[in-house]
Amino acid sequence: MSSPASRRPARPTTVTLKHVAERAGVSAITVSRVVNTPDLVSDVLRAKVTAAIQDLGYVPNRVAGALASAESRAVLVIVPSLSNAVFIEVIQGIQDVLEVAGYQMLLGNTQYDLEREQDLVAALLGWSPAGVILAGLRHTERTRALLKSSNRPIMEIMEHGARPIDMNVGLSHYKAGESMGEHLVSRGYREIGFIGGRLNADYRAMHRFKGLERCLARHDLRRRPPFTHECKSSAQVGAEALMRTLDAAPELDALFFANDDLAVGALLRAQREGISVPERVAIAGFNGFGIGELVQPSLTTIVSPRQRMGQVAATMLVARIRREAEGRHRVDIGFSLRVGEST
Known part of the structure; x- marks a missing residue:
């Protein structure tokens, strides 16, 4: 006999409002109200829907109607700092490639806070970016779940690792x-x-x-x-x-x-x-x-080759968005030792 856990519906590849409604056992309109006007929904229903949203990794789509069916030309880029020259150069490399390819950046700054990163991902995925570039391989479990369930190309940069969510360009x-x-x-x-x-x-x-x-x-x-x-x-x-x-x-x-x-x-x-x-x-x-x-x-x-890292990462991401490349890809961008007089 199968266990209750084994009979639980599988997580859908792309989570929609309908999937949340089915998981919570409520109507789609109730889910919509929880997302858009939560004060109009009872505490009990709001708790059920919120639990289903978190369980499925659902992100509300903010581009409604006709815009929702159009191809997004935005790429979400999330970095830890906008004052650190390291990330400014990486962003420049990303922009070099995206502008030529006809994409624009949707930029977020985590301030080295993984919880803030989680909030940014949850909020900005709702604008249906074509892909995501974010710094580092360390994220909260909630962030990883949101990114995986978004069904979009994901590129992690700045460090090189064995188990990226999707694609990875960085150095050890x-x-x-x-x-x-x-x-x-x-x-x-x-x-x-x-x-x-x-x-x-x-x-x-x-x-x-x-x-x-x-x-x-x-x-x-x-x-x-x-x-x-x-x-x-x-x-x-x-x-x-x-x-x-x-x-x-x-x-x-x-x-x-x-x-x-x-x-x-x-x-x-x-x-x-x-x-x-x-x-x-x-x-x-x-x-x-x-x-x-x-x-x-x-x-x-x-x-560290910061601008080149951004260029390589953006080039790989655009190729995936356009379905010109498939599968996981990892690139060790490397580094060099510049010997000065201080040693």
Whole structure:
């Protein structure tokens, strides 16, 4: 005999208002009222419909009538920040491709908050974008369910992983951290620390730290927790972090900063304080911003191909939207080590 769970209707590929009504055991008009005028529906009915919506991953279609049947020319792009130059360059790469292909971006900013990302996905999918590009591979279960049930091409960027929702273009932050560690060790540094901020939220920076740790373990060198701060990364924060870290651990002879903003701030502060770089302490960063080549000494950093990442991701997404490509695709966009005078 089959169990109640096995007799439960399968989740439909594209969830409609009718599917929600059937799951909740109510009429389609009741579901519509819950979505559009919830105050006119009793608490009991509203709870039943809401549970069905969440269970099925239903997203109300905001483009009604004739617009709903038209092909969408919008692509939803969700990033963690609109002030961080890293994401501005990625967005530029995406826009380069979408504009030529006749698509426009519908842009969302999560502010490194996965719950905010979930709310944005739930709200903006209702505008029926042709596809979705979003930063990272880490999302809430609700976000993943919404994206999977949307039946649209999904592209995750910024990091490379084995299990994307659909498509993926990015780089391995573990390997990037490991690569910088190998460089520092090859230069003779033995007391190496990592400085980053809000690492619980910026988990890609934490992956770089883990890669550094893996390198240090391989060389039987001391591993220590990352030196962290809880404010937004900036040159000023990097300058202050340099002094605090050297006060706390004067034995350090090399510092790998989570990004170039922090590293450049540290270089400027070291110059002001008369701290010799790299003789007293080596300083390295991540991102490959141009300013790193202008400071003295020039910054050693990992260069991530941000604009090209956006271009490749958008090209793959457009191909899927146009049904010119099928199946899951993953691309490791890679990175390069730019050796400066700071190490």
